[in-house]
């Protein structure tokens with residue numbers, strides 16, 4: 166099966182190339198960029214003598230003729246326009262950006278602060294939080310891959326929200342990300358001198374993943390109220406930790422909560438619910454497609470702490486994108502994704 170990658174020179178695109186390099190079924194037919202015909206190893210010298218492919222211009226008609234599936238690893242605002250150009254062709258599509266995630270275009274304009282893609286384009290895409298939408302993903306032609314923070318937060322909250330076991334107004338998500346989450350484009354915020362030995366909060370109550378998380382929570386449980394969601398930058402390159410606080414309904418015990426999480430995720434190869442008393446760290450998932458979850462119930466306050474960690478470039482982006490592409494094309498979802506975490 167042939168695949169094309171657009172936005173290959175970015176961190177999401179280059180992580181796709183790392184996965185696809187050893188994928189047994191997907192072959193990289195072409196890689197694309199706006200910067201002309203440059204060998205990819207010149208942008209990323211770690212690929213010297215490994216990948217001799219040359220970046221090509223973006224011609225949707227030609228890509229659709231030559232490939233069965235295209236990954237869009239392009240910025241929000243760009244992906245929606247590209248997706249619209251692919252709409253008339255017969256090609257499966259997985260978009261890593263936020264452009265096709267929010268079903269309400271007013272929400273998109275408000276949170277992303279630019280114009281939304283046409284509604285018909287948005288409606289064509291299934292929201293691919295894989296563990297919760299496997300059947301829809303299998304039937305889809307287009308996938309909107311969830312945001313990195315949204316993936317960690319939603320996988321952490323899914324079971325308890327779906328089972329209606331919390332005070333619906335009590336969700337607080339305290340999320341932290343490595344700097345690769347911001348992409349390869351240089352910015353002052355991400356400079357070494359700004360971030361090394363530092364820790365910053367950003368986009369306070371304004372993060373574009375807030376409506377995405379709420380959209381999915383409301384699908385699980387229509388009583389859910391607006392969430393508090395804080396995002397922070399960590400001086401590490403990869404990894405996200407979402408520490409989530411919710412007030413549980415009275416009389417529920419930690420062992421009952423564990424039972425619910427273990428039942429929900431028992432058939433999910435990439436979600437690991439850690440045993441009681443064990444809490445995951447970001448390094449324990451980096452380089453892999455795992456989302457690891459730890460749970461603790463404070464009986465003094467009645468608050469449940471949920472710790473959810475992912476590698477932002479894997480389960481938060483390219484890994485989940487390939488997981489969805491596997492399911493869409495009838496493959497086992499773990500195909501090409503059996504990397505164990507790199508440690509230390």
Ligand SMILES: NC(=O)C1=CN([C@@H]2O[C@H](COP(=O)(O)OP(=O)(O)OC[C@H]3O[C@@H](n4cnc5c(N)ncnc54)[C@H](OP(=O)(O)O)[C@@H]3O)[C@@H](O)[C@H]2O)C=CC1
Nearest residue numbers: 172174175176177198199238239240261262346348349482
């Ligand atoms: N980094 C992460 O952890 C995550 C990222 N995402 C999303 O994935 C997408 C890619 O992110 P990331 O790789 O980090 O971003 P980068 O900034 O690292 O890369 C984006 C790539 O898009 C290409 N691009 C930029 N403008 C255009 C354009 N007008 N037309 C075509 N291509 C363009 C650029 O390639 P070139 O200049 O060579 O054309 C660039 O390499 C984004 O939408 C992001 O929000 C989602 C989850 C996590």
Ligand SMILES: CC(=O)N[C@@H](CCC(=O)OP(=O)(O)O)C(=O)O
Nearest residue numbers: 241262263312313342346347373
């Ligand atoms: C560390 C960092 O800057 N992370 C990015 C995540 C962006 C992202 O994934 O963009 P989408 O909106 O396409 O999901 C951010 O907080 O905006």
